[in-house]
Amino acid sequence: MTITEQHKTDIEQQVTTAFQGLVAASKTLNSAQYFEFIDQEKFVGLNADGSNWNSASELKALIDPSFSALEKVESLTFTNVKVSVIDENTAILVNEYQQTVILKDGSPFTAEGGGMQVWSKSSGKWLLVGIGASAKR
Incomplete structure (x- = not known):
């Protein structure tokens, strides 16, 4: 089935909106909200380690x-974010990130890396079914 350019753009926007919700949950350290974006039955992933x-x-x-373990997220920025639409129900999002957090003991911790996320709409809303993570340092 061929996807029109407009439909492709709509899917890209929907996946980007879901990704932004995931990021918002991360910034507020809200685990319950974070897991609302994860497909509880189909998820698999690869950790940066x-x-x-x-x-x-x-x-x-x-x-x-x-x-x-975190007191707060000082900053979390995503650059080079790209959504690639596979079909009406599947998209891949890649990104690079920089993050600074404050640990409970007050010390800062900074991390950089990239990620690849597989988003699926098989359940009626866009959910993560796969994550691949990579650390720059």
């Missing part, structure tokens, strides 16, 4: 303690 997440629960086991 080379280990797999074979389920949403494995990702949650990393995210929950990570969010709890």
Whole structure:
């Protein structure tokens, strides 16, 4: 099935909006809101350390303690964000990011890297079914 340019643009905007919701949840350290963007049944991923997440629960086991260890997100910016539409229900988003957080002990921590996200609309709304992460340092 061929997707019109207008429909492709609409999908790109929908996925970008979903991504922005995920980012907002990350900035506010709201794990429950963050996981509203994750497909609980189909999710898999690759962590920046080379280990797999074979389920949403494995990702949650990393995210929950990570969010709890932070006092606040000082800055989180995404550059070079690109959405590639595969079909009406699948899109891939790639990005580069820079983040500075303040740990509970008051010390800052900075990270940079990139990510690849596979978004699917098979459930009626755009959800993440796959993440690949990479760290610059």
